[in-house]
Amino acid sequence: MTDHKASVPAQTEGMEQDPPQVVGVSDSAPPQVVGVSRCDSAPLLWRDQDLRAVRVRGLVGALLGALPRTPRQNGRLGRPLLLLPEEERLLTELHATANANQGGGGVQLSLQVKQHLEEQERSLEEQRVLALQDRKSALLHAMTSSHTGSLGPSEALRGRLEALHRSFTFPRGAMAVQLSTARAGLHHCHEDRAFLRAQQPITVQHDFLRAQQPITAQHDSKAAARYQVFRDLRGRGFYLTSAGKFGGDFLVYPGDPLRFHAHFIAVVLSLDSSLSPLDVLAIARLGSNVKKTVLLCSPGGVQYPGGAGGVQYTSLQWSGMV
C-alpha cells in the first residue's frame, strides 16, 4: 500500500567553478512541494511523502511525536517532523514549501474541535456516574457483610451513603480516554484530507518569515549568520542537525546521520565578536573528548567569482602538547 520511492539526490553539474550551490533533486523527478503546518511558529511536517522528500534533499529535522503503541519513552519518536528554522528557510527559498493550513481548514477544524470537546464532556459525566455507583456498592458491601441479619446499622449506612453522594468528586485526570492505534487518520486516505492539501508554493520569501514574529536586531543578525553557514555547509553536501547537546550551533555529518557519526561541531559567530580564550579552550576540549572537530564558522570575508559571500572556517584540534 505504501509506495516506496527510492530517490537519490543528484548533484548539479559544474559546481567546482561556482560558489557552493544547494543540492537539488535530479531533473527527472519534478521538484516536490512539501506541506508545512504551523503549531504557533514551529514548522511541522505531517505527511509521509513530505518527510521522505525532505530527507532526500539532505535535511534531517527532528521527530517530535509520541507513538501510541510505545508510550512513555523518548527513544523512538514519530511524526510530526520539526524543521530547523534554517531548513524551513532553505526550502522556502527553493519554492518547495506550501502552507498546509490554508483553504477552509479554519472553520471545519474548529467545528471538529468543538465536537471533540463535547464528546469528552459527555464521556466524563458518564464515567463519573458509573464511578459513584461503584463506590456506593462497594461501601454497601463492606458495611453489610460484617453485620449479617441485623438491622441496627442501617441508619449509619444511609448516613454514610448520603455523605458519599455529597462529597464524591471525579477528577478529570481519572477519566479514561480511548485512543485508536489502528492505522487510520493521516496515513489512511491521506490524500482526501482537505486541510493537508498543499499545492501552491509560497513565493513570498524572507519577509514572510520576518513578519511572523517580532525579532530583535541582535537575534536577527545571529539568525542570518546561522542561515548562511547552514546553506554553505549544506551546499557542500553535509547533513546538519542542531547541536544543543554539545554547546554548538550545528552538528555536521559527512552523510546521512543514520549512517555516520558527526565530524564537526559548528559554532557560528561573526568575525568581530570577541570571546574569552577560556571559552575557546573549553569547547575545543569538549570536541576532543567526543572525537569531533570544533569548527568556528563566520560568514563574510571570502568572495566568490559569482559575487556571493562565503564563510570562513577554522578547525580547532588537539595540540598534543602536554
Next chain:
Amino acid sequence: MSEVSHRAEEAPNWILVHPAYQQMKSLEVEDSAQVHAAFLVYMDLSEVRQWKEVSCVKSPELQVVLLEGREKEGAPIQTVFPLPTHRPLSHQSIRHVLDRGFPMLLCAVASDSTLVYQRMTDGLVTPDPPTGPFQDMGRRQHRKRRKQQ
C-alpha cells in the same frame, strides 16, 4: 651585611634583563600583559620543549607579539599566538594569524602562568577516526539493549 641587602633590593627582576624579553620590548607593543605572556611562552618553547630557532615578531594588524619556531631541526615553521586569558579573542584575529601561512598554535596564559596550547587550522579538518581493534560486542550487548527497551 647592609651592602648585601642593599644589592638585593636593587637587583632587578630577571625577566626584565633577559635579552629575549628586551627584544620583545623593542617591538613596541603597548599591551605589556601580552608581552609578558609572550615571554613566558618563549621560555616554555625554547627551554622546556627545546624548540629550535624561536624568535619574536610583531603583528601590525593585531598589535601583539607573535612567536615563530620549529619543533625540531628541519621541521616546518609554526606561529604561536600568546594571549593572556583575560584578553578577548575574535575570529578575525585568528584569521589574521592564519593568513601568515604557517601552522598556528594559540597559547592561553593564565594568571598563574599555566600555559595551554590550542591548534588552529584553516578549513574543515576531519577528526581522526576511532582506533581499532573493533570487536563485535556479541549477544551480551544485544541482550542488555533489549532489556533496557
